[in-house]
Structure formats: structure tokens, C-alpha cells
Amino acid sequence: MTTMSLARSEISERLATVGYVADRDLATALWLMDMLRRPLLLEGEAGVGKTEVAKALAKVHAAPLIRLQCYEGLDQNAALYEWNYQRQLLAIKLHDSHGETTEAIEAQIFSEAYLLERPLLAAIRSPTASVLLIDEIDRADDEFEAFLLEVLSDYQVTIPELGTIAARSIPRVVLTSNGTREISDALRRRCLYHYVDFPDQDREVAIIRARYPEIEVALALQVARLIQAIRREDLRKVPGVAETLDFAAALLGLGQSDLAQDPEAVHDLLTTLLKTHEDQARLTREIVERLIAKVA
Numbered sequence: 001m002t003t004m005s006l007a008r009s010e011i012s013e014r015l016a017t018v019g020y021v022a023d024r025d026l027a028t029a030l031w032l033m034d035m036l037r038r039p040l041l042l043e044g045e046a047g048v049g050k051t052e053v054a055k056a057l058a059k060v061h062a063a064p065l066i067r068l069q070c071y072e073g074l075d076q077n078a079a080l081y082e083w084n085y086q087r088q089l090l091a092i093k094l095h096d097s098h099g100e101t102t103e104a105i106e107a108q109i110f111s112e113a114y115l116l117e118r119p120l121l122a123a124i125r126s127p128t129a130s131v132l133l134i135d136e137i138d139r140a141d142d143e144f145e146a147f148l149l150e151v152l153s154d155y156q157v158t159i160p161e162l163g164t165i166a167a168r169s170i171p172r173v174v175l176t177s178n179g180t181r182e183i184s185d186a187l188r189r190r191c192l193y194h195y196v197d198f199p200d201q202d203r204e205v206a207i208i209r210a211r212y213p214e215i216e217v218a219l220a221l222q223v224a225r226l227i228q229a230i231r232r233e234d235l236r237k238v239p240g241v242a243e244t245l246d247f248a249a250a251l252l253g254l255g256q257s258d259l260a261q262d263p264e265a266v267h268d269l270l271t272t273l274l275k276t277h278e279d280q281a282r283l284t285r286e287i288v289e290r291l292i293a294k295v296a
Helices: 010-018 026-034 050-060 087-098 101-109 118-124 143-155 185-190 202-209 216-233 243-254 263-272 277-282 285-294
Strands: 038-042 065-069 081-083 114-116 131-135 155-161 164-168 172-175 192-195
Touching: 010 050, 026 038, 026 050, 038 050, 050 065, 050 172, 050 192, 065 118, 081 087, 087 101, 114 118, 114 202, 118 131, 118 164, 131 192, 143 155, 143 185, 143 202, 172 216, 202 216, 202 243, 216 243, 216 285, 263 285
Parallel strands: 038 172, 038 192, 065 131, 131 172
Antiparallel strands: 081 114, 155 164
16 A cells, blocks of 8 residues: 655655656655655646656656546546446356346456556555546536545445445645646645746756657757747737657757758748647747847
8 A cells, every 4th residue: 555755855866867858846745645644736828747757756666557538528438437338248148048146147247357547546446555646626526526536535436336446555646737627625735736837948958858868958948938928919819848859859860960951941830839720820930030039
């Protein structure tokens, strides 16, 4: 049931070794999460790297990452467990042909052999502490959020046919929200909270170099400056960290070492950054050249 915790000073360093650049506040939140054994709710714009926190945490602790992707209409069965109905039907036919009683057949088909684990059950039955990512909890309905409160409070679930199943290990739980729906106060009270913002220029350079150590520092700095400038433009969808990394990879693929080397090519690569027709139309070649002139 116990999990090994890292010292506060180790968190950032260990995350960096797996390619995640965390600021001091996030590192503190992750340390507290381990020390207090509480779920961590990460809120922030889409694309700032909330999901990557859970992935990096799993790598740091060499733990399995179990992901529950939330959506409207998500119910307990899809999150917790389901019965393998096809196998149950086949078993019913087989046992019935042998003349077994209804009670005997039910005892057979509602057993572990016919149970399909879904993410929440898999997390609490994991023999070693996993990292449970409950992604985009704001997309789930209020009813599912209420159900989740019970699971995260007691780390045990009840399956009517099998009884109460207590956790074999307590997972590290990371919840993410893009803020499309207000999360209930009850869930917030059960979680630690951290707001993940877009990285500042220095951290964005560090993120680029952590993912692509072969990139020159000067080019990484130009990319970070350009991305910061683009985020200040009036866009419908500002580029996130994943888009920054795609853009840097595209530049490396072109063999471009300076943004000013070929501004037209840089404009062509905006397809990695801008994800709506309006934004692509808004950021004209003239605007891109102006931005490059400022950052290169």
C-alpha cells in the first residue's frame, strides 16, 4: 500500500530527466500530493501540458499510467468495470446444457473470470501504485463527478456480485480540467490544486531543449520568442506546448538554424501552430515576417 515519495528538492530534477520541465509551484504541488496522499487537480488552457504531468510522473516513479478519458455521458460501468456479456452468454448455454441450476450458473458467470476491468478498478487493483490520470473531468457529467468522490475518498469500490474491493495500492491521482464546466466544490475540497499556465520564455526554451537536445540554443530562443509573440496575437486558438514542439521539430527537419534564414518557410510551418482557418488567415505572411524580425 505504501509508495516511495521524493524529497521536494528532487521533484524538478527527476521530472527533467524524463523530459518535463516543471516550475517551482508545480514541483511543490507534486511533492504535497505525495506527502498528503491527495489527488491533484490541474486546471489550465488546453495545450499547456497538464496531461504530460501525469505521463512524466509515471516515468519518474516507474509506475503504470492508467488513463480515464472523460466525456459527456461517461458512466460508472465504462470507468469502473463491465461484465463480459458475450462470454457470459456462451457460459450460460454450456452450463444449461449440462443441466446446472440457475443459482449455480449465476455463481459462475458473475465471477472474476467474467469481469472486465476499466480504469478506476484497474488502478486500485494494481499491485504497485499506479498513476491514475482522470483527463478532462470537466467533460463528465455531475453524476459521474459525484460517483468519483466516493472512489477518491475511500479507494474502494463495491461490485454487487463480488462485494467490496479495497485498494491493493493507492494510486497517485492527477485530474485535469480545461475549465469548460465548473468543477464542484466537493471535488475541489478533496484535491490539491494547481493552475498550469503557458510557460514563460525561459521555460519554453528549456522545454524545447529537453525534447530536442540537438537544437541550437539560439534557435530554441528564437522559437520561444516567436511563440510568445504569436500567443499575444488575437487568435481563436493560441498554440500550446505540443504545437511549439511540433514547430521546433519541423524547423529541425528543414535544417533551418535561424528563423530569419527563410521567413517564407517559417510561414509555411505555421500549420503546426495554428489550428483554425480563421487563425491561419489572420496571421498573414506580412505579420509573420514582422514577428520574425522582432525575435530573430
